[in-house]
Ligand SMILES: Nc1ncnc2c1ncn2[C@@H]1O[C@H](COP(=O)(O)OP(=O)(O)OP(=O)(O)O)[C@@H](O)[C@H]1O
């Protein structure tokens with residue numbers, strides 16, 4: 001089974017867009033995909049525009065949001081703080097069970113975090129630990145702009161320190177007026193320094209058309225990277 005955790009260098013960098021596009025593309029290729037947002041803050045359970053609902057539509061989910069996006073909090077803050085403000089502690093064992101139930105009978109598990117890898121869930125656990133606990137390889141999404149090299153390298157370091165395999169970095173073209181001199185070289189430098197596959201995602205003409213989004217991630221090479229088995233390190 002393919003198990004991927006999608007994280008970002010920040011909030012609002014395109015994690016949901018990338019996860020939804022991957023879900024749509026892999027579904028189109030014939031994979032049975034679970035696209036999961038285990039904890040979502042800043043939303044109501046039945047908000048049709050929330051990340052969980054977007055992911056469910058992208059994966060043609062029929063099992064209902066309670067299966068693929070089980071835990072919501074109203075306050076738009078990190079899960080640990082949202083849980084504190086709601087006086088509703090996050091039950092990690094229940095979350096484990098929910099994720100495994102969502103992944104049941106699927107070929108691919110795509111799971112979107114919130115913010116970045118060190119966003120706290122509880123005092124002891126952040127997304128890095130959750131991804132390790134759920135045996136997820138990592139896809140890192142970052143905006144392709146000045147600062148991306150540092151942000152991506154920090155996230156790769158955090159992932160590797162947690163024992164996670166980085167399957168791909170997505171440099172996402174959101175915004176920008178063409179004056180940022182770093183944009184054309186960020187991918188090359190990160191690949192050179194970190195030895196990870198990098199794909200570049202252009203600005204989407206529309207963000208609600210799943211076929212368009214699926215085409216973009218196919219063309220970027222990301223779907224091939226995810227659909228291929230992870231490289232096995234040579235034995236020594
Ligand atoms: N390649 C792109 N082209 C055009 N718009 C994009 C692109 N990537 C992301 N966006 C837009 O940028 C905004 C942020 O993207 P998205 O919601 O996917 O980020 P996120 O990292 O999932 O955010 P959050 O941390 O809130 O979950 C959205 O309005 C999305 O439609």
Ligand SMILES: [Mg+2]
Nearest residue numbers: 015016051112
């Ligand atoms: Mg999101």
